[in-house]
Amino acid sequence: MNLYGRFREQLVIGQRIARTQRGQSNLILLRGPKGYGKTVLVDRIIRLARRASFDVASGRIIHYKRLLLAASLMAVSTHPQTISGSPGQAVAAPGPDLLGEALGAVLPGRRQGAARPVLIALDDVAWGDPDILAALRWLPAAPSNRPVLWLLSGTGGPTPHVLSSHPDAVCLTLGPLRRPDALRMAAGRLGGSPDVPTESLITACGGHPALLGAVLDELAACVGYRVRGGIAGLASTALPPHVVTTLLRADPRLSGPTLDLLRLVAAGQIPPQMSRLIRLPDGRAVSALGSVREATEAGVLVLDGDRLRFRHPLLNQAADLLRCERSADDGERGLLTATEQTITRLVATGLTNRQIASRVNLSPHTVNFHLRKIFQKLGVSSRVELVGTRLHLLRPAFDTDPTPPAHESRQAHAG
Structure with missing residues (x-):
């Protein structure tokens, strides 16, 4: 309904x-x-x-x-009762x-x-x-x-x-919102009909009313959209990362262990085949399969034959961003400043220095300066190595590929 x-x-x-x-x-x-x-x-x-x-x-x-x-x-x-061996016996007064x-x-x-x-x-x-x-x-x-x-x-x-x-x-x-109803709800919140990129965000919510409301509220709070000619469109070419992570953070159907599993799925650190997951040691198999069931019931993950995949690309991106945040929180806290942590997270999303500068209200030159300090603190020499270091600051329990990421040979620069 x-x-x-x-x-x-x-x-x-x-x-x-x-x-x-x-x-x-x-x-x-x-x-x-x-x-x-x-x-x-x-x-x-x-x-x-x-x-x-x-x-x-x-x-x-x-x-x-x-x-x-x-x-x-x-x-x-x-209600009249028939007592075994005494058919028709009278019932006590009410x-x-x-x-x-x-x-x-x-x-x-x-x-x-x-x-x-x-x-x-x-x-x-x-x-x-x-x-x-x-x-x-x-x-x-x-x-x-x-x-x-x-x-x-x-x-x-x-x-x-x-x-x-x-x-x-x-x-x-009660079931999911139909697409026309979800679009009407979004238009009412945003003050205009969603454009195609914004529709993709709405679709990623899977018709979940509370989740859709939370995502739209987050988009509005960061002024991540503009309305022109009755059309609500994104304010920049990419969705703000914290809006994307809301797709998983604000989903009331997902428990903490399930969010951990989704991070590992996004990182490719658990086997994508269900036939391999089921052969994990008992404790890990039960935990992983229980989280897989919860995520599939919520419509975040789907089973494509024997393989596990995200239902929507933005959900995969959300899990990957959460994984980066977890690595940053656990491995970089106390080592990098708040600004350096923010820049590192944005580098992990694939943004250029100029794009990062527009996000954090700094000049590209200042972003380059911060990146050089980050490289020095973490002992890396390239953007790719920086991301790889962040991914491997913690080794999750389900990590089945101990091979470290390939290091880039060129010298560090933030350009």
């Missing part, structure tokens, strides 16, 4: 709110990866429910689990309204409006939790003095048999 430019979810939510107002309990299951807009949609549902005179209990499920347990206990106690009591505890001050419908919106649901699975068996059949609209939200989603046991339940699945 797409959050932008589509109205299906609004129609479904409106129908569920109306049914609950008429006294029918309802269940909405909201699922999707991190950063795909679940919180935005939950907030929208809460606002709609409050406008419809609902009481609302909302928050992380860890703080409201009692409501689920109370509802499931009531449903179990009021007990108190446990759900109503639990709601009274979390909605103090609303007791006078006991007849009002209530929205229970619970986030961070772990669908495999036994208590959640038990509650889902009975929701929304749990009896209560108040009509209840249940909204459960979490990453992943419940198993299909849970949904089949509730034919009246609604499952909303």
Whole structure:
């Protein structure tokens, strides 16, 4: 389901709110990866429910689990049961309204409006939790003095048999933005239709709403674009490096170990064949394969036959820039000044002295002076050797090629 430019979810939510107002309990299951807009949609549902005179209990499920347990206990106690060996045995009389009591505890001050419908919106649901699975068996059949609209939200989603046991339940699945919607979102943020190079940056986000927003914000913060004639284009011939690295840094689906693996993939320091990765020693294989799975599920890496590659060239560039930053942070801290570190990173991206000078607001002559000092401090004699030194300041655990980079024979100069 797409959050932008589509109205299906609004129609479904409106129908569920109306049914609950008429006294029918309802269940909405909201699922999707991190950063795909679940919180935005939950907030929208809460606002709609409050406008419809609902009481609302909302928050992380860890703080409201009692409501689920109370509802499931009531449903179990009021449904006819057949005890083995005693067919047709009578069921005990219904007990108190446990759900109503639990709601009274979390909605103090609303007791006078006991007849009002209530929205229970619970986030961070772990669908495999036994208590959640038990509650889902009975929701929304749990009896209560108040009509209840249940909204459960979490990453992943419940198993299909849970949904089949509730034919009246609604499952909303959030997915990537379609390309036209991503371009509209970008045009709204930038104030103009993206040109072709800017479209490439948008495409690299893979339709992830939160990631796209973070990248556009970073581009705007560094004034990395200009709008002319209604077209938003890059301010220079190349994307600013920190905008490119945002493609990975701001992706909420990627853990630290996965970012480390992506750096190694970009550097060619792990075998690109999955058949070789699987033969690594146990600990390294499990770590690497787990990170590969996370990166492929996020759409950053793809499996092309047996080979591993980045889905988009800018993602490869982002991983390479992060690797350079890691090498600089770990190997050059305290040795190079902040300006020298910046110039070294820009050299690693392939920029000329004149291009570097425009980035750091220095003259080409001053950049050349700094480069000579950098060469002297690091004991290198060429730009290629400088980049090679930075790459090998740390030897990652997955490095399978111990051969050092070939040194350039010509003498150092920054031209």
